[in-house]
Amino acid sequence: MTIHAPAVPTIEDVHAAAARIKGHAIETPLLESPALNDRVGGRVLFKPEVLQRTGSFKFRGAYNKISSLSPEERARGIVAYSSGNHAQGVAAAAKLFGIDAVIAMPIDAPAIKRRNVDAMGATVITFDRFKDDRDAVVKSYVDAGRVLVKPFDDPMIIAGQGTIGLELVAQAADLGAKLDAVVSPCGGGGLISGIALAVKALLPSTEVWAAEPENFDDTRRSLAEGRRVANASGFRSICDAILTPEPGEITFEINRRALSGAVAVSEKDTAAAMRDAASHLKLVVEPGGVVGLAAVGSGQIDLSGRCVAVVLSGGNVDLSVYARLLSEA
Amino acid sequence: MTIHAPAVPTIEDVHAAAARIKGHAIETPLLESPALNDRVGGRVLFKPEVLQRTGSFKFRGAYNKISSLSPEERARGIVAYSSGNHAQGVAAAAKLFGIDAVIAMPIDAPAIKRRNVDAMGATVITFDRFKDDRDAVVKSYVDAGRVLVKPFDDPMIIAGQGTIGLELVAQAADLGAKLDAVVSPCGGGGLISGIALAVKALLPSTEVWAAEPENFDDTRRSLAEGRRVANASGFRSICDAILTPEPGEITFEINRRALSGAVAVSEKDTAAAMRDAASHLKLVVEPGGVVGLAAVGSGQIDLSGRCVAVVLSGGNVDLSVYARLLSEA
Numbered sequence: 115m116t117i118h119a120p121a122v123p124t125i126e127d128v129h130a131a132a133a134r135i136k137g138h139a140i141e142t143p144l145l146e147s148p149a150l151n152d153r154v155g156g157r158v159l160f161k162p163e164v165l166q167r168t169g170s171f172k173f174r175g176a177y178n179k180i181s182s183l184s185p186e187e188r189a190r191g192i193v194a195y196s197s198g199n200h201a202q203g204v205a206a207a208a209k210l211f212g213i214d215a216v217i218a219m220p221i222d223a224p225a226i227k228r229r230n231v232d233a234m235g236a237t238v239i240t241f242d243r244f245k246d247d248r249d250a251v252v253k254s255y256v257d258a259g260r261v262l263v264k265p266f267d268d269p270m271i272i273a274g275q276g277t278i279g280l281e282l283v284a285q286a287a288d289l290g291a292k293l294d295a296v297v298s299p300c301g302g303g304g305l306i307s308g309i310a311l312a313v314k315a316l317l318p319s320t321e322v323w324a325a326e327p328e329n330f331d332d333t334r335r336s337l338a339e340g341r342r343v344a345n346a347s348g349f350r351s352i353c354d355a356i357l358t359p360e361p362g363e364i365t366f367e368i369n370r371r372a373l374s375g376a377v378a379v380s381e382k383d384t385a386a387a388m389r390d391a392a393s394h395l396k397l398v399v400e401p402g403g404v405v406g407l408a409a410v411g412s413g414q415i416d417l418s419g420r421c422v423a424v425v426l427s428g429g430n431v432d433l434s435v436y437a438r439l440l441s442e443a
Numbered sequence: 444m445t446i447h448a449p450a451v452p453t454i455e456d457v458h459a460a461a462a463r464i465k466g467h468a469i470e471t472p473l474l475e476s477p478a479l480n481d482r483v484g485g486r487v488l489f490k491p492e493v494l495q496r497t498g499s500f501k502f503r504g505a506y507n508k509i510s511s512l513s514p515e516e517r518a519r520g521i522v523a524y525s526s527g528n529h530a531q532g533v534a535a536a537a538k539l540f541g542i543d544a545v546i547a548m549p550i551d552a553p554a555i556k557r558r559n560v561d562a563m564g565a566t567v568i569t570f571d572r573f574k575d576d577r578d579a580v581v582k583s584y585v586d587a588g589r590v591l592v593k594p595f596d597d598p599m600i601i602a603g604q605g606t607i608g609l610e611l612v613a614q615a616a617d618l619g620a621k622l623d624a625v626v627s628p629c630g631g632g633g634l635i636s637g638i639a640l641a642v643k644a645l646l647p648s649t650e651v652w653a654a655e656p657e658n659f660d661d662t663r664r665s666l667a668e669g670r671r672v673a674n675a676s677g678f679r680s681i682c683d684a685i686l687t688p689e690p691g692e693i694t695f696e697i698n699r700r701a702l703s704g705a706v707a708v709s710e711k712d713t714a715a716a717m718r719d720a721a722s723h724l725k726l727v728v729e730p731g732g733v734v735g736l737a738a739v740g741s742g743q744i745d746l747s748g749r750c751v752a753v754v755l756s757g758g759n760v761d762l763s764v765y766a767r768l769l770s771e772a
Contacts, residue, residue: 396758
């Protein structure tokens with residue numbers, strides 16, 4: 115019997131990613147709102163990746179992955195599947211490197227995400243996120259020699275997203291804050307596993323929590339069962355960015371050791387968190403990007419007297435949808 | 444005949460303000476959008492003061508002014524009149540210094556502004572912005588010994604707002620950008636005169652442009668006539684933050700020498716700029732805060748091949764109004 119061990123990235127990989135993306139990705143600031151601090155009775159530091167190039171954290175991992183490709187691989191082009199934010203990150207990084215990119219996106223992806231990918235010169239093909247197998251959708255392109263840039267289950271992608279953790283730790287220290295916990299949205303787990311890798315290496319006692327939409331809480335249930343379990347089919351959610359079928363193999367290998375837990379948040383709490391982000395932080399955050407704040411706002415993670423960093427992972431929401439959710443007070 | 448010369452602040456006053464507000468005000472980042480750059484054919488660097496403490500630049504000047512008061516003056520308390528952003532800046536600074544504050548706000552000020560001032564413990568009185576004389580409204584409080592913290596026509600207020608200019612110049616240099624012009628919203632002129640003071644001292648050939656709402660373009664007409672002229676009465680505007688009756692005496696003394704010009708923007712262009720800020724920058728910007736981007740977007744300021752900094756001065760807009768303006772595509 116052989117034990118299958120996935121290739122888990124290390125803190126050195128995250129440091130290497132930070133060196134690669136420097137000057138290309140934005141070092142997003144840490145923001146806070148005295149009003150929100152008062153409400154939760156603790157200190158909440160926000161990491162607004164909505165201000166990142168392409169409007170989400172995904173550029174970090176995509177740039178790190180693509181920068182590691184050989185000249186031969188770059189010449190053959192790349193292919194990716196994505197709910198939309200990874201698509202934009204890959205398209206932006208591919209454009210910077212002058213690489214041809216084919217990107218498969220769900221047919222129901224927000225128009226803003228599709229439009230931005232088109233504008234960056236990538237070729238878009240579509241699939242049904244609730245029916246089609248993603249790897250099958252891109253198979254012919256991979257067979258033709260293109261490198262598949264996975265959305266989360268890849269050491270270079272995870273290491274790239276982990277640069278957020280390095281920044282978080284350094285920026286909180288600059289503020290004189292002791293980070294008790296970090297809360298991040300979680301889909302396939304690339305973002306939170308990268309952050310956990312970095313944060314746990316630097317601050318071992320800091321908790322890392324995942325936030326997921328209700329009915330798409332595969333990481334929460336997988337942590338409880340100690341093995342990867344998939345989401346039930348048939349559900350819908352406004353959190354289009356983080357509706358993955360199940361945790362990644364590599365990401366879960368990291369998360370099952372590093373996370374303190376995961377919480378599921380309702381659509382109502384998600385919309386309320388979008389309104390709080392607009393009112394108190396002046397940030398446009400998409401549903402899937404705001405679930406960390408929703409988790410904090412719903413009282414599921416204890417904040418009293420503690421300092422917690424919340425990652426706002428993306429802001430690519432159609433204005434018509436956004437306006438509707440802001441109005442539902 | 445004596446020539447009346449207003450007490451104009453100097454670049455040294457701006458440097459002193461920067462030292463005072465350090466660690467209290469946020470050094471807001473410079474942001475840019477490749478998509479917006481492509482559209483205008485130049486490079487636009489945004490200074491998002493919506494991310495400043497209290498959601499607008501006003502905290503800078505208010506903190507600088509209040510920090511300069513003597514212990515005796517602080518003990519007597521302060522009074523201010525404001526359309527809402529200065530009110531929040533003053534209330535926040537007063538709270539930090541433990542000073543009693545009375546603030547007169549227009550009866551039609553956005554609810555978010557009134558709510559935030561209340562939450563910071565200031566006493567609010569109201570007035571009619573289209574009828575009442577602002578100085579008369581606060582006269583009894585001044586007579587009782589309170590220091591009046593003016594919204595713009597005060598050297599310490601202007602110097603505080605000017606710290607944005609210092610940051611802009613340093614941050615643009617960090618990006619390797621040569622600043623051809625700076626565009627800023629303009630009401631009474633405290634923000635833009637402070638910025639002009641700083642920018643012109645450091646980069647004499649950089650242009651500084653004011654953006655105003657149509658029918659409230661008193662600075663544009665004053666520059667054309669070479670003397671301060673008031674706005675006609677009877678008009679309304681969504682840009683509540685910058686509807687002042689006429690330019691300040693001190694601010695105009697600076698602006699008439701330092702500005703390259705001023706442009707008036709329509710409500711339609713203002714709403715479009717709010718949508719652009721949400722889509723491309725992920726920032727919630729209030730109508731009066733976004734007129735600089737509206738001026739750039741309307742083509743009234745030439746950007747082709749140039750690098751222009753645009754100040755987004757505030758983001759305190761009621762969500763119901765914001766949602767309506769986002770939907771008017």
